[in-house]
Amino acid sequence: MNFKNNALRELPTLSKELPDYSLGEVLYSVIRLTGAKKVSDLLSLSDEEIFSAIEKAKIQEKEN
Numbered sequence: 001m002n003f004k005n006n007a008l009r010e011l012p013t014l015s016k017e018l019p020d021y022s023l024g025e026v027l028y029s030v031i032r033l034t035g036a037k038k039v040s041d042l043l044s045l046s047d048e049e050i051f052s053a054i055e056k057a058k059i060q061e062k063e064n
Contacts, residue, residue: 001048002047003046003047003048003050003051004047004051006051007047007050007051007054010051010054010055010058011026011030011054013058014026014029014030014054014057014058014061017058017062018061021061029057029060029061030050030053030054030057031053033053033056033057033060034049034050034053
């Protein structure tokens with residue numbers, strides 16, 4: 001599975017599903033689920049981990 005392409009396709013979808021969120025809020029909702037403490041921590045994440053965080057964010061943010 002090509003997680004990079006899937007993640008890039010899902011970010012705009014997440015943004016459309018959360019129309020009241022700014023770009024920063026959408027990115028924050030994903031990044032906080034990766035466990036990254038610094039921006040440089042994102043470089044060590046795999047495409048699959050980032051895709052999984054996007055999917056989790058879609059579920060969690062819809063519940064709120």
